[in-house]
Amino acid sequence: MVLTANDKANVKAIFCKIGPHADEYGAEALDRLFTAFPTTKTYFPHFDLCKGSAQVKAHGKKVAAALVEAVNHIDDIAGALSKLSDLHAQKLRVDPVNFKLLGHCFLVVVAAHNPAALTPEVHASLDKFLCAVGNVLTAKYR
Amino acid sequence: MVHWTAEEKQLITSVWGKVNVEECGAEALARLLIVYPWTQRFFSNFGNLSSPTAIAGNPRVRAHGKKVLTSFGEAIKNLDNIKATYSKLSELHCDKLHVDPENFRLLGDILVIVLASHFGRDFTPACQFAWQKLVGVVAHALARQYH
Numbered sequence: 067m068v069l070t071a072n073d074k075a076n077v078k079a080i081f082c083k084i085g086p087h088a089d090e091y092g093a094e095a096l097d098r099l100f101t102a103f104p105t106t107k108t109y110f111p112h113f114d115l116c117k118g119s120a121q122v123k124a125h126g127k128k129v130a131a132a133l134v135e136a137v138n139h140i141d142d143i144a145g146a147l148s149k150l151s152d153l154h155a156q157k158l159r160v161d162p163v164n165f166k167l168l169g170h171c172f173l174v175v176v177a178a179h180n181p182a183a184l185t186p187e188v189h190a191s192l193d194k195f196l197c198a199v200g201n202v203l204t205a206k207y208r
Numbered sequence: 209m210v211h212w213t214a215e216e217k218q219l220i221t222s223v224w225g226k227v228n229v230e231e232c233g234a235e236a237l238a239r240l241l242i243v244y245p246w247t248q249r250f251f252s253n254f255g256n257l258s259s260p261t262a263i264a265g266n267p268r269v270r271a272h273g274k275k276v277l278t279s280f281g282e283a284i285k286n287l288d289n290i291k292a293t294y295s296k297l298s299e300l301h302c303d304k305l306h307v308d309p310e311n312f313r314l315l316g317d318i319l320v321i322v323l324a325s326h327f328g329r330d331f332t333p334a335c336q337f338a339w340q341k342l343v344g345v346v347a348h349a350l351a352r353q354y355h
Contacts, residue, residue: 097333098333098336101333101334101336101337102333102336102337102340103340170317170320170321171336173321174320174321174324174331174336175324177321177322177324177325178324178325178327178328178329178331179328181325181326181328184321184325185260186238186239186242186243186260186263186264187242187260189239189242189243189321190242190243190260193243
């Protein structure tokens with residue numbers, strides 16, 4: 067799976083639109099992840115996962131920042147997220163299936179807030195991008 | 209048998225009541241074929257699927273999308289017996305259509321995204337939970353008769 071020039075343009079454009087709301091989207095994606103897919107909560111036993119949790123907000127901000135970093139270095143996502151990739155492989159060891167779930171929830175958030183911007187083509191590009199990010203984060207698992 | 213809480217049933221039926229089955233069905237199937245192009249393998253006789261625009265405007269895609277989502281409606285009418293509701297369709301998808309059940313999961317997730325785009329904030333996380341559960345149960349029921 068390769069990101070075409072078109073995909074990269076679509077992803078940059080939608081993130082431009084998301085712009086200042088990236089942090090909120092990150093938090094909402096996590097909120098939806100924990101609510102819709104309760105198994106994902108097993109990775110956060112140390113978090114308060116109630117609605118409006120400050121920890122979830124802060125973590126959502128981190129997730130959003132990583133995605134933005136990947137967008138800003140979309141020609142070398144592996145390079146941009148190398149340290150995060152090490153972290154997930156050595157310390158966090160989140161099962162790979164969960165990156166798909168979070169990617170899906172992020173798409174749901176974008177769809178809910180920007181239905182007109184998430185055309186089928188942009189949807190395809192964003193889905194590919196989120197897959198690519200997930201692949202990078204699990205690349206060093208074994 | 210799947211257990212549905214009263215809240216889950218309410219979240220499902222209240223959303224369903226506002227869904228335009230023809231539009232949503234068409235959009236969900238079109239997005240499946242666009243976002244996961246390998247799914248087009250099942251529709252080689254549908255005519256022009258050469259671009260997202262062609263797919264979205266393809267009348268056979270629209271018609272089939274409506275058919276698929278109408279069938280979903282049957283599950284919602286029979287939440288307490290989805291397995292039986294889909295038994296024959298499951299045999300059909302295995303024996304005649306030869307569809308990998310993974311495709312049911314893909315379509316289910318696409319449907320959730322389409323619902324989110326239509327209902328925005330009203331498609332709350334709790335709503336999403338109920339619908340993820342539903343699409344999962346439907347996918348499972350459709351795969352059940354596979355052999």
